[in-house]
Amino acid sequence: MTAASATARASSSSTPGTPAAGAQASGTVSSGAAPAGATAAAAPVSLRGIGRAFASQSGARQVLRDIDLEIAAGEIVAILGPSGCGKSTLLRIAGGLDQPTQGTALIDGEAVRPFDPRSAVGFQEPRLLPWRTIENNVALGLPRGTAKAAGREQVARLLDLVGLADFAGHRPREVSGGMAQRTSLARALARNPAVLLLDEPFGALDALTRLKMQDLLLDVHAAEPATVLLVTHDVDEALQLADRVILLGHEGDTPGAVVTQTIVVPGHRPRDRGSAELAELRGRLLDGLGIDRHGSARGIETTTTIPHYPY
Amino acid sequence: MSASPTSTLVAPVRERTKLTSRRWFVFVGGALIPVAILATWQFVSTNGIVPVSQLPSPEMVWTAMIDLMQRGIFWHHIAISTQRVVIGFSIGAALGLLVGAIVGLSKLGDILLSPTLGALRAVPSLAWLPLLILWLKLGEESKITLIVIGSFFPVYTVVAGALRHVDRQLVEAGRAFGLDGVRLFTTVQLPAVIPATVSGLRLGLAQAWLFLVAAELLGASMGLGFLLTDSTNTGRLDRTFLAIVLLAVVGKLSDSLVGIFERWAVRRWA
Numbered sequence: 001m002t003a004a005s006a007t008a009r010a011s012s013s014s015t016p017g018t019p020a021a022g023a024q025a026s027g028t029v030s031s032g033a034a035p036a037g038a039t040a041a042a043a044p045v046s047l048r049g050i051g052r053a054f055a056s057q058s059g060a061r062q063v064l065r066d067i068d069l070e071i072a073a074g075e076i077v078a079i080l081g082p083s084g085c086g087k088s089t090l091l092r093i094a095g096g097l098d099q100p101t102q103g104t105a106l107i108d109g110e111a112v113r114p115f116d117p118r119s120a121v122g123f124q125e126p127r128l129l130p131w132r133t134i135e136n137n138v139a140l141g142l143p144r145g146t147a148k149a150a151g152r153e154q155v156a157r158l159l160d161l162v163g164l165a166d167f168a169g170h171r172p173r174e175v176s177g178g179m180a181q182r183t184s185l186a187r188a189l190a191r192n193p194a195v196l197l198l199d200e201p202f203g204a205l206d207a208l209t210r211l212k213m214q215d216l217l218l219d220v221h222a223a224e225p226a227t228v229l230l231v232t233h234d235v236d237e238a239l240q241l242a243d244r245v246i247l248l249g250h251e252g253d254t255p256g257a258v259v260t261q262t263i264v265v266p267g268h269r270p271r272d273r274g275s276a277e278l279a280e281l282r283g284r285l286l287d288g289l290g291i292d293r294h295g296s297a298r299g300i301e302t303t304t305t306i307p308h309y310p311y
Numbered sequence: 312m313s314a315s316p317t318s319t320l321v322a323p324v325r326e327r328t329k330l331t332s333r334r335w336f337v338f339v340g341g342a343l344i345p346v347a348i349l350a351t352w353q354f355v356s357t358n359g360i361v362p363v364s365q366l367p368s369p370e371m372v373w374t375a376m377i378d379l380m381q382r383g384i385f386w387h388h389i390a391i392s393t394q395r396v397v398i399g400f401s402i403g404a405a406l407g408l409l410v411g412a413i414v415g416l417s418k419l420g421d422i423l424l425s426p427t428l429g430a431l432r433a434v435p436s437l438a439w440l441p442l443l444i445l446w447l448k449l450g451e452e453s454k455i456t457l458i459v460i461g462s463f464f465p466v467y468t469v470v471a472g473a474l475r476h477v478d479r480q481l482v483e484a485g486r487a488f489g490l491d492g493v494r495l496f497t498t499v500q501l502p503a504v505i506p507a508t509v510s511g512l513r514l515g516l517a518q519a520w521l522f523l524v525a526a527e528l529l530g531a532s533m534g535l536g537f538l539l540t541d542s543t544n545t546g547r548l549d550r551t552f553l554a555i556v557l558l559a560v561v562g563k564l565s566d567s568l569v570g571i572f573e574r575w576a577v578r579r580w581a
Contacts, residue, residue: 097487115486127484131502131577140498141488191488 042074042227043108043118043194045094051102051256052089063089065256067103069246073194076221076228078238081248082289085257087231088124088199090248094229095119095197107195117143120193122201126180128172134183135159135168141190158186161220178209182216189224196226200233211273214240218269235285239265239278247288261288367549372556375549384533389561392523392534395451396565399458400519404512406459407466411511414467415474416500425471432464436525444529454526461522462515469511473504509573516569520562535561 050067053060063086071077081087092098093105096116105112107119120141128137138158142151159165162182164175172180181201188196198217202210214237221228232238238245247261263281265271271278330336349369355361356368363371379385410428413420439457447453477500485499527536535554542550 095487097483115489115491117489121484121487123480123484125480127480129481129499129502131505140485140490144489187488 041194042225044073045069045071045195045227045229046106046109047071047090047094047103048106049103050090050093050100050105052086052093052098053101053256062256064100064248064258065102065254066258067248069259071227071229073227074225075244076230076242078230078232078242078245079248080232080235080238080245080285080289081257083233085248085250087233087248091121091197091199091229091231094195095121097121117191118193119195119197120188120191122185122188122196122198124200124203126172126177126184128180128183128187130172133169133171134164134175134179137172137183138186138190141187143192154190155186158189161189161223162186162216178205178213181205181213185213185217185220189220193226196228198228198230200231202237203233210234210237215270217241235282235289236273236278238285239281240271240273241269245281245285247285249288249290261285364548367552371549372552375547375553379550379553387533388535388538389557392527392536393561393565395454395458395526395534396516396519396523399455399522400462400516402455403459403462403519404466404515407463407511407515408470408508410463411467411470412474412496415471415504416496421471421475428464428467432468436461436522440525440529449530454523454531457526458519458522461525462519465514465518466508466511469507469514470504473507473511474500477503505573505576509569509576512569512572513566516565517562520558520565524558 047067047069050069051062051065053062055061067090069077079087079090089098093100094107094112096105096112096114096119099114107116112119128134129140132140135155138155139151142154146154156165156168159168162185164179164182164186167175167179172183175183181204185198185201188198201217202213205213217228218241228241230238230241242265245261245263245265246259247263248257249260250256251258251260261284263285265281266277267275352366353369356363356366367375376385379388410424414424414428415421436457439460443453443456447456481499481503482495485495490498523534524536524539527534528540531537535558539551539554539558542548542554
């Protein structure tokens with residue numbers, strides 16, 4: 001199965017048997033509308049034939065090739081892959097922080113501009129300005145030309161949303177890592193983005209804080225439905241949050257990572273963290289990442305209860 | 312200072328501020344060594360351990376100061392020197408900030424300017440003196456130009472280095488949130504280099520006083536550097552000491568002004 005055709009089919013039709021995808025489609029009718037009100041409408045993202053080569057001492061080093069991905073407005077897509085496979089590069093291309101060497105990236109049918117104002121990035125590190133208060137760091141994300149009073153109101157609302165209202169006047173060094181990451185998320189949301197790009201946003205957090213942050217992200221997505229592209233190395237996180245999980249990896253000896261698997265995650269969010277269905281998908285994703293699940297070693301048969309996509 | 316608005320939330324046991332953060336202790340602690348030096352000076356010079364011809368007593372220096380005041384030239388010396396430093400340092404620091412920003416922010420500026428400036432920086436200050444006198448004669452211009460050169464290099468070096476090392480991730484984050492050009496500079500880069508810039512200004516100011524003395528060594532008729540050399544040449548060691556003490560005091564005072572500027576700048580940008 002070629003990855004390109006699989007993703008094309010996955011995005012062209014709302015997959016039967018996956019209620020989440022169905023709900024998604026009905027919730028994103030107004031994707032083409034201009035960002036007029038307080039919240040910008042989520043916008044679809046198209047990555048067409050994306051390839052990226054970096055110059056190195058031994059000529060060009062191809063990191064990504066032939067990435068085709070259609071992301072519906074309001075969808076949450078997780079990008080998984082072994083480290084160094086170009087996940088972050090793909091995300092940076094989608095946000096205009098990096099330019100592809102082949103192919104085009106589109107948001108809402110228009111080419112992505114450098115540092116595209118329609119998207120907002122949540123980095124792996126909080127990247128807060130240490131000399132600004134939490135409040136003013138969030139305000140940095142406000143679109144240019146926001147009226148002062150409206151901006152202050154928006155910042156207060158977002159701080160409330162991420163549970164940091166009591167820490168508005170603190171400096172980044174005075175709050176914990178999880179709080180800093182929440183500030184970073186609020187700053188990205190302040191930009192009122194049609195597309196929210198998250199690059200391993202919870203990667204540096206402890207396990208419990210990470211679970212809380214995942215729930216927070218889902219709350220935020222419900223409140224401000226943007227299209228979310230999430231890079232992660234955490235299979236469980238991908239399954240918990242995403243409508244669709246894209247697995248990047250190498251095919252054969254050809255340099256450059258491609259989409260090796262696309263998994264549509266069944267069920268509604270928030271999902272049961274202990275569900276057997278997800279455990280099964282997890283095994284499949286880990287297998288795709290080249291991790292031995294050690295299932296058969298103890299004589300337990302590894303059964304497949306969920307058919308491979310397409311069903 | 313110590314009683315912050317949040318002190319009501321802190322348990323009463325912790326209300327006692329640490330000794331090192333109490334105002335009187337900072338003041339007394341800072342004055343301790345100068346007072347000890349003064350006492351030693353007084354003791355050594357009045358007990359004949361060192362002859363007065365080599366080390367005048369504090370009282371003699373004081374008398375020399377009163378004498379200069381009565382002649383009405385004491386304040387002139389200080390004023391003319393301060394004026395030279397203020398003008399020279401202002402120009403030098405402004406140029407240092409500007410060129411430092413160009414070299415630190417632009418790759419092209421770095422390639423074009425930094426080798427030349429690095430070479431010029433290596434030239435000792437006194438080497439400029441004959442040339443400046445030849446070109447600009449013995450007026451104020453030559454002295455101020457020397458001070459400009461002296462205060463330019465520390466400011467330039469520190470600012471260019473600091474700007475080159477501003478956290479790339481923060482700059483990228485700034486760009487990702489729509490900042491560029493002047494707005495990126497004032498929002499991310501400038502606050503990030505404020506502490507380093509103030510250090511550069513301090514070094515520049517110290518260097519300005521240093522170069523002032525060098526400039527007044529030759530062809531001045533007023534100023535602390537002139538007082539220093541003239542009194543040494545005429546054997547008035549008490550005035551030499553007075554000039555040294557005055558340079559120390561005025562230099563420290565001007566440094567404190569930079570400290571006040573630092574606090575203001577940190578509040579404003581950082």
